[in-house]
Amino acid sequence: MKKRILHIGNIANNAYLNAKILNKSGDSINDVLVMDYFHIMGCPEWEDSKLNEYVDEFNPNWKKSKINFLRPSWFYQGEKNKILKIILQSKIKKKNYIDLLLLKFRLFFSKFINTSLNSFFSLNTVLKLKVPNYLLPSAYKSLKKNFPNRKINFTFKDYLHLIQHFKPELIELFKYYDIIHCYGTDVIQPLIHNCFKYVCYEHGTLRSIPFQNNFYGKLVLNSYCMTKHLFITNSDTVKNVKKVKCKSHSFIPHPINEKWKLDKNIKKLKTTLLKNLNHDFILFHPPRHHWEDMKTIDESYDKSWLKGNDIFFNGVKNFIKKTDANPIIITVEWGQKVNESKKLIEHLGIERNVKWIQPQSIFMMTKYFSISDIIIDQFILGAFGSITAKALFHGKPIMTYVDEKSLNGFFKTIPPVINVENSEQITSLLNKFYKNRKLLEDIGYLGKKWYEKNHSNKVILEKLYLVYNNI
Numbered sequence: 001m002k003k004r005i006l007h008i009g010n011i012a013n014n015a016y017l018n019a020k021i022l023n024k025s026g027d028s029i030n031d032v033l034v035m036d037y038f039h040i041m042g043c044p045e046w047e048d049s050k051l052n053e054y055v056d057e058f059n060p061n062w063k064k065s066k067i068n069f070l071r072p073s074w075f076y077q078g079e080k081n082k083i084l085k086i087i088l089q090s091k092i093k094k095k096n097y098i099d100l101l102l103l104k105f106r107l108f109f110s111k112f113i114n115t116s117l118n119s120f121f122s123l124n125t126v127l128k129l130k131v132p133n134y135l136l137p138s139a140y141k142s143l144k145k146n147f148p149n150r151k152i153n154f155t156f157k158d159y160l161h162l163i164q165h166f167k168p169e170l171i172e173l174f175k176y177y178d179i180i181h182c183y184g185t186d187v188i189q190p191l192i193h194n195c196f197k198y199v200c201y202e203h204g205t206l207r208s209i210p211f212q213n214n215f216y217g218k219l220v221l222n223s224y225c226m227t228k229h230l231f232i233t234n235s236d237t238v239k240n241v242k243k244v245k246c247k248s249h250s251f252i253p254h255p256i257n258e259k260w261k262l263d264k265n266i267k268k269l270k271t272t273l274l275k276n277l278n279h280d281f282i283l284f285h286p287p288r289h290h291w292e293d294m295k296t297i298d299e300s301y302d303k304s305w306l307k308g309n310d311i312f313f314n315g316v317k318n319f320i321k322k323t324d325a326n327p328i329i330i331t332v333e334w335g336q337k338v339n340e341s342k343k344l345i346e347h348l349g350i351e352r353n354v355k356w357i358q359p360q361s362i363f364m365m366t367k368y369f370s371i372s373d374i375i376i377d378q379f380i381l382g383a384f385g386s387i388t389a390k391a392l393f394h395g396k397p398i399m400t401y402v403d404e405k406s407l408n409g410f411f412k413t414i415p416p417v418i419n420v421e422n423s424e425q426i427t428s429l430l431n432k433f434y435k436n437r438k439l440l441e442d443i444g445y446l447g448k449k450w451y452e453k454n455h456s457n458k459v460i461l462e463k464l465y466l467v468y469n470n471i
Contacts, residue, residue, distance in 0.1 A: 002027060002028050002029050003028045003029070003178040003179060003468060004028070004029045004030075004031075004176065004177045004178050004179075005019075005022065005028055005029070005030045005031075005177060005178065005179045005180075005181055005468065006030075006031050006032075006033060006173070006174070006176075006177040006179070006180050006181065007019050007030060007031065007032045007033070007181045007182075007183065008032075008033050008034075008035075008180060008181070008182050008183065008186045008189055009034065009037070009182060009183035009184045009185070009186030010032060010034040010037065010042040010077070010183065011037070011039075011041075011042055011183060011184050011203060012041055012042070012203060012254075012385075012386065013041060013042055013043070013044070013046065013047050013257075014183055014201065014203055014233075014254065014255060015032045015034070015181070015183050015201075016032055016042075016044055016047065016075060017047065017255035017256070017257060018030075018181070018201075018255050018460070018464065019031070019032045019074065019075075020072075021255060021457045021460060021461050021464075022461065022464060023072075023074065025461055027465065028465075028468065030074060031074045031075075031076065031087070031177075032074060032075045032076065032077075033076050033077075033083070033087060033173075034075075034076065034077040034078075034083075035078070035079075035080040035083055035084070036079060036080050037077075038058065038059050038060065038077070039057065039058055040055060040056075040057050040058075040060050040359065041359075042077075043060065043062070043077070044069075044071050044072065044075055045060070045062050045065070045067060045069055045071075045361070046361050046362060047257045047259075047361075047362050048069065048257065048259060048362075049067040049068075049069035049361065049363065050067060050068075050069075050361075050363045051065065051067050051361035051363060051364070052361070052363070052364050053065060053066060054358050057334065057359060080167065081167075084167060084169040084170065084173065085169065087173060088169050088172060088173050091173065091176045137159070137162060138194060139162065139188075139191045139192055139219060139222065140154050140158070140159075140162075140218075142222060142226065143218060143219075143221065143222040143225075146222060146225045146226070146245060147221070147222075147225075147245070152213075152218060154218075158215055158218070161215040162192060162215075162219075165188070165189075165192055166192055166193070167193070170189060170193045171193045171194070171195070174190065174193060174195045174197075177197075178197065178471075179197055179198065179199060179228075179468060179471055180195060180197060180198040180199075181198070181199050181201060182198055182199070182200050182201065182223070183201045183203065184201075184202075184203060184205050185205060185209065185216055185220055187200045187201075187205075187220055187223040187224065187227070188216070188219040188220060188223050190223070191219060191222060191223045191226065192219070196226065196228075197228065197471065198223075198227055198228060199227055199228050199229045199230070199231065199467060199468075199471070200223060200224055200227045200229070200230045200231065201230075201231045201233070201252075202224075202230065202231065202232055202233060202234070202237060203233050203234070203254070203385075204233075204234055204237070204304055205220065206224070206230075206232065206234070206237040206240050206241070206244070207234075207236070207237050207240070207302075207304040208302055208304060210224055210240070210243070210244050211240075211243070221244055224244040224245075224246050225244055225245045225246060225247075227246065227247075227248075228248065228467075228471050229248045229249065229250070229467045229471070230246045230248065230249040230250075231249070231250060231251075231252045231463075231467070232249055232250070232251050232252070233251075233252060233253065233254050233385070234381070234383040234385070235251070235382070235383045235403065235406040235407050235409070235410045236381050236382055236383045236403065236406055237383075238251075238406070238409065238410075250463065250466075250467065251409070251410040252460060252463045252464070253389065253454070253455040253459065253460055254385050254386045254389055255457060255460050256386050256389045256390050256393060256457075257362050258393065258456070258457050260362060260363055260366040261366070261394075262366065262369060262370045262394050262395075262396075263366070263367055263370040263371075264370075266370060266371055269367055269370055269371050270282075270371050273367065273368065273371060274328065274355070274371070277328060277355070278326070279326050279327060279328035279353070280325065280326050280327070281325055281326070281327035281328070281373055281430075281434055282327070282328055282330065282371055282372045282373050282374075283316070283327055283328070283329045283330070283372065283373065283374050283376055283430075284330045284331075284368050284369065284372035284374075284375050284376065285309070285312060285329055285330065285331040285332075285376040286331070286332050286360075286365065286368070286375070286377075286387055287307045287309070287332075287335075287377055287378050287387055288307065288332070288334050288335030288336075289307070289309050289331075289332075289334070289335035289336070289337040289338045289340070289341045290305050290306055290307050290309070290335045290336050290337050291306055291307055291308055291309045291310045291311075291337055291340070291341075292306060293310065303380055303381070304381065305336075306378075306380040306381070307335075307377075307378040307379070307380060308378055308379030308380040308401070309331075309337065309341055310341070310344055311379045311421075311422060311423050311426065312376055312379065312423075312426060313329075313341070313344055313345060313348060313350070314348065314423040314426075315420075315422075315423035315424070315425070315426025315427045315430065316329060316350060316353070316426070316427075316430065317348040317349070317350050318423065318424075318427040319426070319427045319430040319431055319434075320350060320353065322427065322431065323431055323434065325430075325431075325434050326353070327353055327430075327434075328353055328354075328355055329350075329353055329354045329355070329376075330355050330357060330368060330372070331354060331355070331356060331357070332356075332357055332358070332359055332360065333356045333357065333358055333359070334358075334359045365390075366390075366394070369390065369391065369394050369396055370394075372396065373397075373433075373437070373440060374396075374397050374398070374399050374418070374430075374433065374440065375387065375388075375390075375391040375396050375397070375398045375399070376398075376399050376400070377391075377398060377399065377400035378400055378401065379400065379401045379420065379421055379422075380401065381401075381403075382401055382402055382403025382406060382407075382421075383402070383403070383406070383407075384400060384402055384415075384417075387400075388400050388402075388415070388417065389451070389455055391447065392415060392417075392447040392448065392450060392451035392455065393448065393451045393455075393456075394444075394448070395444040395445060395447060395448035396444050396447070397417075397418060397433070397440045397443040397444045397447065398417045398418065398447065399417070399418040399420060399426070399429070400417055400418070400419070400420075401419060401420060401421040402414070402415065402417055402419055404419070411454050412454065413450065413454070415447065415450050415451075415454070415455075416443055416446040416447050416450055417443075417447070418433075418443065
């Protein structure tokens with residue numbers, strides 16, 4: 001019998017793409033549940049439609065957009081209470097009248113208990129008391145048991161947060177699946193609802209969240225400890241596996257959409273996208289803008305969000321200064337530090353070489369990949385995500401920083417990227433490849449071959465089933 005798998009959480013469309021790959025294989029039945037999260041990069045339209053217009057980043061209105069796209073029936077997204085009702089009804093519609101009646105009774109009783117507890121603990125939060133052990137729910141009791149050396153205390157406020165996250169519908173829903181595959185901080189959902197047939201998927205979540213002394217930190221820590229398996233997507237986080245006492249883990253690449261191919265009509269595309277701008281070297285820099293002057297931050301600073309955009313811009317400035325090149329940098333207007341990046345670009349005097357664009361759907365992003373000489377990713381973490389993977393898939397040369405030592409345990413061979421970590425290296429290598437485009441073609445070719453062997457959807461499918469089949 002085919003296993004039924006529920007994927008919960010969909011940041012960066014990781015759940016959607018994994019479920020799509022799995023459903024296409026025909027060897028399992030996969031649904032995706034996304035609660036209270038509507039960011040454009042967590043929607044199927046962003047991946048699989050020919051979207052080429054602006055939509056609101058955090059709350060897109062897909063009905064008003066001019067796209068011809070129908071969401072798959074296995075993808076459920078919406079406000080938590082509404083979408084839970086919809087997905088649960090889709091599972092019980094073939095049940096008889098008595099089953100439906102019993103379900104309604106169980107839900108009513110659970111909600112009554114939950115509301116009563118909510119009222120009780122709301123009154124006690126004012127006192128900021130510690131919850132005595134005999135009142136602790138199982139999710140907290142097991143945490144204290146699993147990490148006896150950590151000073152973990154629970155207040156009534158923690159208990160209140162737990163009650164507010166508890167949904168009786170999830171207990172009922174989980175009964176219809178063999179495996180719950182949780183992404184990001186949604187790993188807490190099975191634990192809260194006393195379901196232990198779950199696997200976790202971290203996409204940077206393992207860096208700092210489990211070690212924070214707050215509601216999410218405590219529960220994410222325990223969820224990683226009690227999971228059947230932990231999929232790790234970032235090589236820099238593997239050092240934290242022992243800290244969370246995870247019993248089983250493996251590395252899995254970020255999934256990317258292999259549906260879209262490079263556009264071969266480059267000349268026409270350049271005219272359309274660049275409006276006949278007279279530039280002889282196209283550099284596409286799509287990561288979000290989030291950077292700090294590394295000289296001004298100390299060791300305790302959480303670098304997990306940083307992309308090092310300033311490192312790239314400084315490198316480009318010196319490249320232009322030392323050569324007769326007239327490059328264009330296409331960069332995306334999103335991230336916390338967009339204004340700082342604009343000020344830096346103005347300070348460096350390279351405004352005429354920079355073209356800002358709005359966040360692009362994968363369909364449109366592929367067109368910018370098509371016309372670019374080099375794709376530029378991040379320069380801080382040493383791990384890589386979907387931008388580098390997309391470049392490798394398309395056979396486009398990618399400039400980024402990878403920590404080869406940490407990647408050794410993840411891949412059999414290191415990906416053939418243009419590996420740099422400071423502005424001086426960027427300047428030097430841009431100069432080298434500007435003068436010799438044949439080298440870029442060779443790097444792109446090797447990248448595509450590496451992707452097929454180490455990072456493809458086929459590789460991901462095998463890694464997923466290797467774990468699923470043992471649960």
